[in-house]
Amino acid sequence: MYIKVILKTRELIENSEIIFSEHLSSTRAFKRCKKLSLSLMFGLLLKGLSRSLQIELVDCLTTLEGLDDVENLPSKSAFSQSRCKIEEGFFKLCNKHLCEISKSLNSRSYSPSKPRRVAVDGSVLDLPQTIELEKEFGCNKNQHGKRALARFCFAEDIDQEEILLADLAGYNISEKAIALPFLDHFGGSDLLIYDQYYYGFEFCYRHIVKGILFLMRVHRTKSNAIKAFVDSDCQDQIIEVKMSQKGLKGLLADGFEVDGNTTITLRFLKGKDDEGNEIYYVTNLLDTESFTQEYCDESYHGRWKVETAIDVFKNKLQVEHFAGHSPLAIKQEFHAGVCQYNLVNQLYTQANEELYEKHPEKRNCYKVNRNLTIGLFNLNFFTLFLDQKEDKALQAAENMINILVRFPEPIRLGRKFPRKYKINKRKGRCYTQTNYRRAA
Numbered sequence: 128m129y130i131k132v133i134l135k136t137r138e139l140i141e142n143s144e145i146i147f148s149e150h151l152s153s154t155r156a157f158k159r160c161k162k163l164s165l166s167l168m169f170g171l172l173l174k175g176l177s178r179s180l181q182i183e184l185v186d187c188l189t190t191l192e193g194l195d196d197v198e199n200l201p202s203k204s205a206f207s208q209s210r211c212k213i214e215e216g217f218f219k220l221c222n223k224h225l226c227e228i229s230k231s232l233n234s235r236s237y238s239p240s241k242p243r244r245v246a247v248d249g250s251v252l253d254l255p256q257t258i259e260l261e262k263e264f265g266c267n268k269n270q271h272g273k274r275a276l277a278r279f280c281f282a283e284d285i286d287q288e289e290i291l292l293a294d295l296a297g298y299n300i301s302e303k304a305i306a307l308p309f310l311d312h313f314g315g316s317d318l319l320i321y322d323q324y325y326y327g328f329e330f331c332y333r334h335i336v337k338g339i340l341f342l343m344r345v346h347r348t349k350s351n352a353i354k355a356f357v358d359s360d361c362q363d364q365i366i367e368v369k370m371s372q373k374g375l376k377g378l379l380a381d382g383f384e385v386d387g388n389t390t391i392t393l394r395f396l397k398g399k400d401d402e403g404n405e406i407y408y409v410t411n412l413l414d415t416e417s418f419t420q421e422y423c424d425e426s427y428h429g430r431w432k433v434e435t436a437i438d439v440f441k442n443k444l445q446v447e448h449f450a451g452h453s454p455l456a457i458k459q460e461f462h463a464g465v466c467q468y469n470l471v472n473q474l475y476t477q478a479n480e481e482l483y484e485k486h487p488e489k490r491n492c493y494k495v496n497r498n499l500t501i502g503l504f505n506l507n508f509f510t511l512f513l514d515q516k517e518d519k520a521l522q523a524a525e526n527m528i529n530i531l532v533r534f535p536e537p538i539r540l541g542r543k544f545p546r547k548y549k550i551n552k553r554k555g556r557c558y559t560q561t562n563y564r565r566a567a
Contacts, residue, residue, distance in 0.1 A: 128232050130521055132470070134517075137517070140512055146220075151165075152211065157209075157212060172460065173466055174508040175445075175446070176448075176450035177445055177505075180206060180207075184200065184203065218466055222469065229287065242316050242317055243317050243318065246430040254449065255449055256274065264276065264454070266298065277296065279294065279296070280305040281465075283432060285429045285433065288472055290436060290468055313339050318341065319339060319341045320427060323346050329374035331391060332383075332391055340410075340411060342408060342426055343408065347407060364394070365393070367390045368393050369388075394415075395407065410423065436468065444464055444471070471501055474503075478531035478532060493536065494538055496536045504527070
């Protein structure tokens with residue numbers, strides 16, 4: 128399957144001037160570029176620029192064309208000027224195409240009785256410390272100083288482990304506000320799963336109006352209705368919830384025809400976390416026979432995969448190592464990182480399938496090393512997607528999968544580490560210096 132992903136992605140890059148023309152700065156962009164074509168810029172940003180920019184350019188051109196003529200090597204200044212011709216929506220559209228490629232290769236079907244489970248969550252990105260980025264995204268201030276930060280949100284298919292939607296916004300914008308436009312991309316065959324900080328009458332009402340299923344954890348003191356349910360002996364209850372004043376104000380501002388007497392029908396459930404503590408859910412899955420308490424528990428616990436995706440995105444793909452220091456560059460690299468995550472995940476999934484096919488006895492005790500997957504993907508990226516010799520790309524893909532199957536990692540169940548709360552961000556691998564990039 129990954130061979131087909133590579134072929135489709137190569138085709139996407141080759142035809143980028145046609146497919147992504149609406150997300151270029153002008154109709155003349157890249158028409159006369161000989162050294163840095165759009166497909167080359169596309170590939171460089173998609174790979175991720177974790178090293179010195181000039182080293183990345185040398186590595187790319189050496190891999191693809193050889194280093195016979197040094198005069199033809201583009202400079203990092205030329206790269207910086209060329210990337211300004213690519214708009215933020217370029218890689219958003221790219222990820223949409225990658226998701227469509229994945230969908231075409233999978234035969235799964237979804238319906239209101241068997242919905243696609245999508246987990247929504249977000250986190251914060253540490254940005255290069257520049258005045259321009261502080262103005263664009265905002266910053267966190269304390270007695271020690273201030274740091275430029277941005278907030279982002281993911282919507283991930285937890286069964287396919289694929290990021291369907293992602294967006295980046297200012298630090299002072301809530302995850303709920305970032306996630307709200309995601310609703311336009313989902314329908315009645317989708318179940319959106321949220322953590323406990325998303326609940327609110329307005330947020331639930333918007334899902335119900337659009338016919339979207341949702342499941343969210345709630346805090347026991349979030350509303351009077353939840354407090355009454357928590358104090359009762361009921362494990363599963365359907366309740367009419369009245370409009371809140373805050374919800375009324377927000378819905379009226381967006382043109383909804385509601386009043387103080389508007390109600391919505393919600394289902395409240397009690398479940399258990401991994402440590403056996405009681406937790407509480409709110410959902411509009413009103414069919415108690417099809418969507419049992421066990422189904423809701425399993426679906427919510429599956430939400431952890433979006434947390435894992437955020438960990439891979441920030442700590443393994445190291446997206447916070449931004450090569451550019453302008454708002455456009457940050458948005459480009461963020462959305463390119465989402466595309467990179469999905470391409471890596473396709474390789475990771477394919478390698479796991481081959482591992483279990485060749486060694487069935489390892490299914491429940493071994494899995495492919497994800498960090499090794501990312502490393503091999505980066506080492507072979509230019510060969511896979513930009514090399515003109517298709518056979519060479521397919522051979523590289525086969526070699527990568529063989530290596531991953533050869534060196535799996537044991538699954539260590541039950542490992543837990545206490546969470547360490549830190550006041551200051553550590554100066555480590557994801558601390559972005561504006562005047563330093565590693566050489567290799």
